[in-house]
Amino acid sequence: MSAGDLAGGYDLVVFDLDGVVYLIDKPIGGAPEAIEQLHGRGTAVAYATNNASRRSADVAGLLTGMGVPARPAEVLTSAGATATVLAERLPAGAPVLVVGADALRAELTEAGLTLVESAGDNPAAVVQGYGPEVGWRILAEASLAVRDGALWVATNTDRTLPSPRGPLPGNGSLVAVLRTALDREPDLVVGKPEPALFTTAAALSGAERPLVVGDRLDTDIQGAVTAGLDSLLVLTGVSTPADLLAAEPARRPTFVAADLSGLFGPAATAAVPLTGGEGGGWRVSRDGDAATLDGSGDPVVALRLLCAVTWDGVPPSGVTGASDAAREVLAGWGL
Structure with a gap:
């Protein structure tokens, strides 16, 4: 660690990805350099993402292609965490109906669960994660299955995803479709703002003082607050200065910066308020x-x-x- 700057006070930096390191599939300016600087000084790095449309190895490959060397073990996704949770809750081979991308399906299959395609297959659970191809048919099957008693699990409830063109509908918007149809909430939400991704990252690296870096007050920052961890909000993604001014106590970061360069300035120049x-x-x-x-x-x-x-x-x-x-x-x- 390097004394005298914000990052130097921590032994692990846990990054959100969309809106912090990249937008969809392009790096945010200065992000690869900032992470390389942390690697150079020996600070442990991890990535915790609510996006369930990619597996850890795919995310690591994407990061490496952007000039950010990353190992699959450093990447924690809500898809992987959801598969772990369900494997603990359901019997091996239990039928599961998936609303989401192939990455989520692959994680659940690897966890020993059986994928089914309709409510008529009597799924034990409906698992809902972001997928750009999700349509009415599978949402209808999910609705029927939950009404019949299936456990309803959401990988996350992010209302939007950041993109170069502006915010796009996220998994939370798709969850809202079922919420409206069923007039109820999911039984379980696995990803941020639940603290599991952050606490798992800290445990895996043996960190005693982690810092969470994110662009969303309602997931990254709230998750850090819930986990009792310090956090840095960067203004390169979803949450805006106006959002920060209106933030309730459970969503207030320790620090704020325009971008990841704030990691290398004095902590006092980023502390908020x-x-x-x-x-x-x-x-x-x-x-x-x-x-x-x-x-x-x-x-x-x-x-x-x-x-x-x-x-x-x-x-x-x-x-x-x-x-x-x-x-x-x-x-x-x-x-």
């Missing part, structure tokens, strides 16, 4: 349920300052700008 009312050329003043941002500088510093007042009761809608730079930043955040 930033108290004291001023820093980096910005000033925040509060008057009851309203706050004013003045000055200019790095927008992330302004965000950290504003979190101090919005997390203390000022609604994000009550924040206004007193300078041109402040108004421009707030407008860019949709405030």
